[in-house]
Amino acid sequence: MPRPTRPGSPHFLTRRTAAALIAAAVTLSTSVAAFATDTIVLRVGDQKGGNRSLLEISGLAKDLPYKIEWAEFPAAAPILEALNAGALDVGYTGDLAFLTVYAAGAPIKAIGGTRSDARTQAILVRGDSPIKTAADLKGKRLAGTRGGWGQFLIDATLEKSGYKVEDATFAPLGPVDAKIALLAGSIDGWAVWEPYVSYAKLKDDARVIADGAGLTPTITFIVASDNAIATKRAAVQDLVQRLNKAWLWSLDHIPQYAKNTAELTKLPEDVLLAAYTAAKGSPIAIDEAVVKEVQAASDRATRYGILSKTLDVGKAVDPSFTAAAANSN
Numbered sequence: 001m002p003r004p005t006r007p008g009s010p011h012f013l014t015r016r017t018a019a020a021l022i023a024a025a026v027t028l029s030t031s032v033a034a035f036a037t038d039t040i041v042l043r044v045g046d047q048k049g050g051n052r053s054l055l056e057i058s059g060l061a062k063d064l065p066y067k068i069e070w071a072e073f074p075a076a077a078p079i080l081e082a083l084n085a086g087a088l089d090v091g092y093t094g095d096l097a098f099l100t101v102y103a104a105g106a107p108i109k110a111i112g113g114t115r116s117d118a119r120t121q122a123i124l125v126r127g128d129s130p131i132k133t134a135a136d137l138k139g140k141r142l143a144g145t146r147g148g149w150g151q152f153l154i155d156a157t158l159e160k161s162g163y164k165v166e167d168a169t170f171a172p173l174g175p176v177d178a179k180i181a182l183l184a185g186s187i188d189g190w191a192v193w194e195p196y197v198s199y200a201k202l203k204d205d206a207r208v209i210a211d212g213a214g215l216t217p218t219i220t221f222i223v224a225s226d227n228a229i230a231t232k233r234a235a236v237q238d239l240v241q242r243l244n245k246a247w248l249w250s251l252d253h254i255p256q257y258a259k260n261t262a263e264l265t266k267l268p269e270d271v272l273l274a275a276y277t278a279a280k281g282s283p284i285a286i287d288e289a290v291v292k293e294v295q296a297a298s299d300r301a302t303r304y305g306i307l308s309k310t311l312d313v314g315k316a317v318d319p320s321f322t323a324a325a326a327n328s329n
Contacts, residue, residue: 040066040235042228045079045091048072049265049272051243057260058246058253066235075174076148080223083108089228090236094193095219096306099298100147102316103307109229109318110221112240112286114247116279120194121153121212126182127205129189134161134210137168137189143181144191146172147306149216152297153191155304156215165304182206193218195267195275202271217293219284229318240321244283251282285322 046052052070055061073079076093083091084106098110123142125131131140134157144150151172155165171178171187175196181187183204190200200206212218222243224236250257254276262269284290295313302310 040232041069042066042232042235042239043069043071043087043089044239045071045073045082045088047075047079049261049267051092051246053261053264054246054250054257055242057257058249060242060246060249065238066232068239074176075145077145077174080106080108083223083225086225086227088225089232090222090224090239092220092222094149095217095221095294096152096297096301097145097148098221098223099294099301099307099311099313099316103309103311107226108223109226110286110316111224111229111236111318111321112222112244113284114220114281115284116194116218116220116281118212118214118216118218120197120275120279121149121216121218122192122197122208123153123157123210124182124190124192124197124200124206125188125209126185127207129207131188131209134158136209137161138163139168140188141169141171141186142189142191143171143173143178143187145174149193149212149218150178150191151306152301152304153210153212153216154189155306156212156300157191157210160215179204194279195271198274198278199268199271202274203268217290217297219290219294220281224318237321247281247283250276251280286317286319287322291317291319 044051052061071082071088073082076091076097079088079091080093080097080101082088084101092113098108102108123134123137131137137158142154144154151170154168154170158165158168171181173181173187175192178187178190178192179196179200182190189209197208201208222240228236255273258269258272258276261267262272291313298307298311298313301307
């Protein structure tokens with residue numbers, strides 16, 4: 001049964017935003033006339049249990065007026081590389097990972113996305129670790145993704161604790177290698193996100209000693225190549241809209257979503273249920289508030305040395321795909 005929403009609550013605002021996005025897309029992208037007579041093909045990068053699964057489980061992968069060629073990747077970094085190389089039209093990635101590649105000159109834009117609870121980014125330690133709080137991280141070896149949420153959360157947490165980023169050793173490791181290293185004891189802490197956080201807590205007896213609350217936007221961007229925006233706009237718009245609908249559906253069907261995704265990915269259902277319940281991933285509009293928030297995170301990342309230069313986030317996004325929702329708020 002759908003959960004009730006209260007006017008003024010974050011969930012209510014999300015639904016209003018999503019409703020505006022849905023209404024706008026009906027006229028902008030689903031009419032047959034919007035597409036050429038030859039079938040348009042969108043090349044979309046995905047991860048196991050990601051957007052493809054969500055669209056199929058929610059029933060929104062049906063009756064596409066274009067074709068999607070899905071390409072599955074083990075992480076967001078290779079999706080961004082493929083977008084940069086022109087091998088993909090659309091993908092998705094965390095906000096800072098996107099900015100890292102954009103700063104290097106990639107011809108891409110953020111065109112939509114979702115926001116998760118910032119506490120779903122966390123620094124984990126082993127259950128038997130002597131580390132009890134973030135104040136104990138000084139001098140420790142901490143792993144995370146370079147140029148993304150992991151490295152940023154480590155640096156921001158150290159700063160919040162009164163330390164310098166140099167006061168701990170950063171080990172640039174992807175989630176799979178970092179998980180192994182933590183269990184083996186070759187690193188002291190691991191900065192990661194859901195569902196890795198829930199898996200580590202439920203299956204590996206890991207503990208959270210810090211999270212991203214107040215430190216990170218925790219936005220996952222839908223990213224498109226400049227070429228796809230210019231040549232396949234109607235199809236890209238339709239895909240963004242379907243993903244927004246699917247995320248909205250997932251908020252009211254978390255147990256079903258977790259069960260079906262577990263069957264597809266072979267990940268434990270209890271892990272996915274915990275991860276989805278904690279994340280509450282909700283569609284966003286690329287509006288001035290989002291740009292301002294990501295700009296602040298971008299400036300901090302530049303100060304930390306994660307980004308090579310100061311960026312104008314407003315130039316890295318294309319708000320036109322979610323403009324109707326932004327104007328409705």
